[in-house]
Amino acid sequence: MRLVGRFGAYECEDAPFARGGTAALHLAEGGTLVGKCYDQPIVDQARIRMSEELCALGRNTLRGGVPVGTTAATSLCWPIDVIDGPDGEVTAVILPALPDGFLRPNGTPRGLDFLLMRRATPPPAEIRVRILRRLAEIFAWLDELRLVHGDLAPKNVVWTSDPEPAVCVIDVDGMSPRAPATGVATPGWMDPRLVEGQIPAHDHFSDRYALALAIYRGLFLIPGNLDRRTDGTWPEPTAIPEGTPAGLRALLPATLGNPLATENRASPDDWVLALDSAFFRGDGTPDRHALDWLDEATAYNEIPPTPPPPPTPPPPVPAPRPSGAARIARSPAGIAVKWLARVVFGLLLLVTSFVLRVAPSLRRRFDDVPWIAREMRYATDGLKTAFFVGIGLLFAYGLGSAVISGVYEFFEFDLPAGPKSTANLALGDCVFYHPGRDMMAAVVVGDCDDPHWGQVFATPVIINPPVVTEQTVSDASQQACGEAFAAPPTESRQGMVYFTFYPNIYKWDPALPHRATCLLTRPDGIPWTDSRVDS
Numbered sequence: 001m002r003l004v005g006r007f008g009a010y011e012c013e014d015a016p017f018a019r020g021g022t023a024a025l026h027l028a029e030g031g032t033l034v035g036k037c038y039d040q041p042i043v044d045q046a047r048i049r050m051s052e053e054l055c056a057l058g059r060n061t062l063r064g065g066v067p068v069g070t071t072a073a074t075s076l077c078w079p080i081d082v083i084d085g086p087d088g089e090v091t092a093v094i095l096p097a098l099p100d101g102f103l104r105p106n107g108t109p110r111g112l113d114f115l116l117m118r119r120a121t122p123p124p125a126e127i128r129v130r131i132l133r134r135l136a137e138i139f140a141w142l143d144e145l146r147l148v149h150g151d152l153a154p155k156n157v158v159w160t161s162d163p164e165p166a167v168c169v170i171d172v173d174g175m176s177p178r179a180p181a182t183g184v185a186t187p188g189w190m191d192p193r194l195v196e197g198q199i200p201a202h203d204h205f206s207d208r209y210a211l212a213l214a215i216y217r218g219l220f221l222i223p224g225n226l227d228r229r230t231d232g233t234w235p236e237p238t239a240i241p242e243g244t245p246a247g248l249r250a251l252l253p254a255t256l257g258n259p260l261a262t263e264n265r266a267s268p269d270d271w272v273l274a275l276d277s278a279f280f281r282g283d284g285t286p287d288r289h290a291l292d293w294l295d296e297a298t299a300y301n302e303i304p305p306t307p308p309p310p311p312t313p314p315p316p317v318p319a320p321r322p323s324g325a326a327r328i329a330r331s332p333a334g335i336a337v338k339w340l341a342r343v344v345f346g347l348l349l350l351v352t353s354f355v356l357r358v359a360p361s362l363r364r365r366f367d368d369v370p371w372i373a374r375e376m377r378y379a380t381d382g383l384k385t386a387f388f389v390g391i392g393l394l395f396a397y398g399l400g401s402a403v404i405s406g407v408y409e410f411f412e413f414d415l416p417a418g419p420k421s422t423a424n425l426a427l428g429d430c431v432f433y434h435p436g437r438d439m440m441a442a443v444v445v446g447d448c449d450d451p452h453w454g455q456v457f458a459t460p461v462i463i464n465p466p467v468v469t470e471q472t473v474s475d476a477s478q479q480a481c482g483e484a485f486a487a488p489p490t491e492s493r494q495g496m497v498y499f500t501f502y503p504n505i506y507k508w509d510p511a512l513p514h515r516a517t518c519l520l521t522r523p524d525g526i527p528w529t530d531s532r533v534d535s
Contacts, residue, residue, distance in 0.1 A: 001026065003035050005081035005094055007059070010035060015487060019463050027097070034095045036079075036173065041089035051090050054173060055079045057145075068096055069166035072137040077170040093173050101160040102168055108513060109170075112154035116217045117510075123161050125219075125279075125294040126286055130165035132218045133275045138169055139211050140268035143204060147175050150202040152210035153186035155466070178204050187467045188225040189213065192234055192259035208265040212255035215271060216240075219248070221298045226256060234259045241297040245278035245290070425501070425517050429456045454499060454519030458484035461513045468505050477502035477516035484518050496520050 001012045012035040016024035026035040042048055058078025062068075069075050083092035104110050114120045115128060122128060135157065142149060149156075149169065156171045176183065183201030185194060191206035193199045199206075216222060222239045229235065237256045240249060251274055254264040266274075279290045295301060425431070429445045430452040460480040465472035481500045501517035508514070 001035075003028070003037075003083050003092055003094070005083050006055075007081045010081075010094055016483070023092075028094065032097055033080075034097050035083075035092055036095055037083075037092040038090070041085050041091045043089045048088075048090050050176065051079065051082055051093065051173065054175060055082050055093070058172075062096060068099055069102070069160070069168050072134065072141045075134060075138050075167050075169060076142075076172045077168055079173045095173070098158060098168060098170075099160075101162055101166070102158040106513065109158040110160065112157040112159065112214065112218075113510060115159060116154070116214075116221065118221055118223070122221065124300060125291045125298070127161045127165050128218050129275060129279045129291065129294070131159045131161075131167055132215050133272060134165065134167045135169075135214060136211060136268045136271035136275065138167065138268075139207055140272060142175075142207070143268055146178050146204075148178055148180060148183075148202065148204050149175055149207055150180065150183040151186055151189075152207055152214065153189040153466070155186065157214070176201075188227060192228065193262075195228055196260065198260070205262040205265055208262075208267060209255065209259070211268060211271065212252065212266060215248075215275075216252055216256060219294065219298075221300070226259070243293060243297065245274075247274035247277050425456050425459070427456055427459065430454070431456075431519060454521035456517055457498070457520040458518040459515045460484050460518065462503070462516050464510060464514065468508050468510070470505060473505055473508075473514075474500075474502045480516045481518035485520075496522060 001014045003010045003012055010028045010033060012026040012028040014026075016026050016037075018025045022039045023036045024039070026037065027033075028035045042051060055078075058080045061073050061076075061078055062080060068077065077095050077098070079093035079095055081094035082090055083094070085091040098109060102110055104114075115122050115131060123131075139149070139152075149172070151171060151174070152169075157167060157169055159165070159167045174184070180201045180203065185191075185202055189210050191199070191202055191209050194202060194206065213225065216237055217225075220239060220241060222237075226235050226237065237252050240252055251266040251270060255266045258264065279287050279294070281287050425445070431445055431454050458481065460483070462473070462476040462480045465476050477500050481498055485498045498518050498520055500519070503514040503516070
């Protein structure tokens with residue numbers, strides 16, 4: 001895919017590597033840039049002018065290849081080019097790619113959650129303070145430019161501690177002037193005034209509220225946010241430790257303790273001064289005593305270390321082929337063959353009974369011919385012996401089982417292998433059974449040559465929703481499978497549809513990537529029209 005902007009042309013990968021808000025993100029120019037293609041082009045003239053101004057800021061700030069995150073001004077992922085549509089609308093922007101230091105080992109961004117959450121093993125106090133101070137510097141600079149980010153939340157702030165603590169704020173192309181009429185917000189990080197309907201969208205006071213919340217949680221590793229209670233009241237920041245420096249102790253309640261008021265919300269510059277006063281000496285060196293106090297006050301040393309990654313498992317050893325008796329299927333074809341074998345067995349019994357019934361009378365007719373009588377007697381005795389021995393053998397081993405096992409062995413059919421968790425489904429697996437509306441039951445997989453419900457064609461990583469519920473995870477999985485379904489050429493999916501398994505939210509870990517399981521089928525074979533949860 002080639003994107004032609006106002007300042008150059010960019011070769012982008014066709015498939016997006018992620019989604020950001022209402023846009024698809026494509027690696028460009030060998031991974032050094034990112035093309036952000038909007039689902040809906042920007043047609044509002046005010047927003048187009050804003051995109052142009054942000055692009056000009058980005059080109060001036062990042063000119064000369066200044067590394068992202070080295071200064072407050074370069075700690076924002078500025079757009080550096082605008083892609084215009086045929087009618088003057090903005091269809092995409094070009095952004096710098098995040099340096100590798102801001103990524104986790106699995107390639108996903110290291111968001112602010114990994115600084116705030118105890119279970120994510122956050123860094124010690126000195127690194128947390130430096131990162132939060134840089135975040136305050138960034139928003140002080142935006143304050144100076146009279147710009148509003150509007151969605152300061154963990155997903156839009158990435159950080160690194162190697163080689164030096166640094167921050168990068170993303171989703172910058174959506175910034176607005178100080179009093180926007182519309183905007184986006186992340187649950188848990190919303191301005192209480194927006195929750196109460198007092199403002200139409202986040203403003204610069206909203207950025208101040210979210211910054212204070214990030215500092216409150218990041219300094220003291222406080223779990224959860226200050227969301228409105230069910231009775232309509234708002235909680236106060238009561239988890240401030242004893243011994244907190246006076247400047248911080250004054251600013252936190254002033255900003256977070258009266259959530260519907262704005263006059264006392266601390267500015268970003270206030271936070272820079274308060275953090276410097278609390279944790280750094282006059283010459284800018286860290287105050288080791290104050291930082292040790294913060295580690296002790298937050299019980300940082302009691303956080304268990306991150307366990308080492310598990311060893312790479314050995315390659316899977318294919319299970320031995322099941323024996324003939326174990327391969328008897330419960331499929332309609334297998335049942336039909338069993339009943340056919342029983343019918344044939346019954347007919348053989350009837351014919352044998354008839355022969356044994358008439359044989360004595362036939363033998364008496366030939367009593368006058370000794371050699372015929374002798375041969376018929378031998379034949380009758382042999383038939384009786386074979387009859388009873390055969391009945392014993394057939395009942396002992398089961399004629400129906402023997403026949404169906406032989407048929408499947410001859411044609412080398414692989415019968416359904418039994419229940420298999422959808423969380424372990426692999427590309428190419430064919431699903432035979434899922435018990436209807438039971439949301440968490442296992443499925444059965446088997447040979448794709450046999451009639452089946454659908455075949456796994458993709459297991460895409462889903463974008464973690466801001467609020468994890470059955471519905472939001474289902475929607476994210478449906479969206480991921482829809483994109484995977486649309487990726488191949490049209491002729492390869494013509495006449496086909498897809499359905500989805502989505503991850504189990506009761507096993508959810510926000511620090512890990514989660515995958516949907518997408519199955520391809522024909523319209524008359526789809527077992528349901530919505531999605532089902534992984535077992």
